[in-house]
Amino acid sequence: GENVEQHPSTLSVQEGDSAVIKCTYSDSASNYFPWYKQELGKGPQLIIDIRSNVGEKKDQRIAVTLNKTAKHFSLHITETQPEDSAVYFCAARNTNAGKSTFGDGTTLTVKP
Amino acid sequence: GAGVSQSPRYKVAKRGQDVALRCDPISGHVSLFWYQQALGQGPEFLTYFQNEAQLDKSGLPSDRFFAERPEGSVSTLKIQRTQQEDSAVYLCASSLALSGLAGGRNEQFFGPGTRLTVL
Numbered sequence: 166g167e168n169v170e171q172h173p174s175t176l177s178v179q180e181g182d183s184a185v186i187k188c189t190y191s192d193s194a195s196n197y198f199p200w201y202k203q204e205l206g207k208g209p210q211l212i213i214d215i216r217s218n219v220g221e222k223k224d225q226r227i228a229v230t231l232n233k234t235a236k237h238f239s240l241h242i243t244e245t246q247p248e249d250s251a252v253y254f255c256a257a258r259n260t261n262a263g264k265s266t267f268g269d270g271t272t273l274t275v276k277p
Numbered sequence: 278g279a280g281v282s283q284s285p286r287y288k289v290a291k292r293g294q295d296v297a298l299r300c301d302p303i304s305g306h307v308s309l310f311w312y313q314q315a316l317g318q319g320p321e322f323l324t325y326f327q328n329e330a331q332l333d334k335s336g337l338p339s340d341r342f343f344a345e346r347p348e349g350s351v352s353t354l355k356i357q358r359t360q361q362e363d364s365a366v367y368l369c370a371s372s373l374a375l376s377g378l379a380g381g382r383n384e385q386f387f388g389p390g391t392r393l394t395v396l
Contacts, residue, residue, distance in 0.1 A: 169319075208388050264310065267319030267320050
C-alpha cells in the first residue's frame with residue numbers, strides 16, 4: 166500500500182520568513198496530493214491540493230510543487246504570520262481507490 | 278453551518294462498553310470516509326462509502342469496528358467491547374465526487390471529530 170513520509174516533524178520560523186514542508190510517497194498510482202492545516206480541537210482543513218498532471222500550484226502565500234519522477238511534493242508558505250501556526254499534513258490519494266494516506270504532520274510555529 | 282458535523286464531540290467509555298459515533302456529511306456529498314487519528318499522528322483510513330455502499334473497509338482494525346450508511350447520508354461508526362487502544366479522535370470526511378470520476382471534485386471536507394477516551 167501507499168506510504169507517505171513527512172519532514173520535518175517540527176518547524177519554527179520568525180514571522181515574515183518562509184516555511185517549507187516536504188513529503189515523499191511510494192505508490193506511483195497516487196494522483197492527488199492535498200495539504201491540510203489542523204488547528205487544536207478541529208478537523209483537518211484543505212489549504213491547497215495538486216494533481217499529478219501539474220508540477221506546481223500557487224494560491225496567494227501558499228504554493229505546492231510536485232516531482233512525480235522522484236515521488237515527492239512540498240508545501241511552501243511565504244511571508245509567514247502567527248496565525249499560520251498549526252499542524253500541517255500532506256496526503257496522497259489514488260482517486261480511483263478513494264482513501265487518502267497521510268503523513269505524520271509538521272507542527273509549524275511562527276514567532277512574532 | 279453547511280459543514281460536516283459529528284456527534285458526540287467527546288465520549289468517555291469504560292473498557293468493554295459499546296459506542297456509536299455519528300457523522301452528518303455535507304448534503305449531496307456522495308462519498309464518506311472515516312479516519313482514526315491517534316495523538317500526534319496523521320489520520321489513518323478506516324473505511325469508505327459511496328452512497329450506501331461500503332466500498333473499502335480495509336482499514337478497520339478488528340471485527341469490533343463496524344460502520345454503516347444505510348440511506349446514503351448519515352453514517353455511524355460502531356465500536357464494540359471498546360479497548361484502551363481504541364482511544365483516539367475519529368474523523369469523518371465527505372466528498373462531492375464519485376471516486377474515479379474524471380474531473381470530479383476530490384476534495385474531502387472533514388468534520389471536527391469525536392474524541393474517544395476508553396478508561
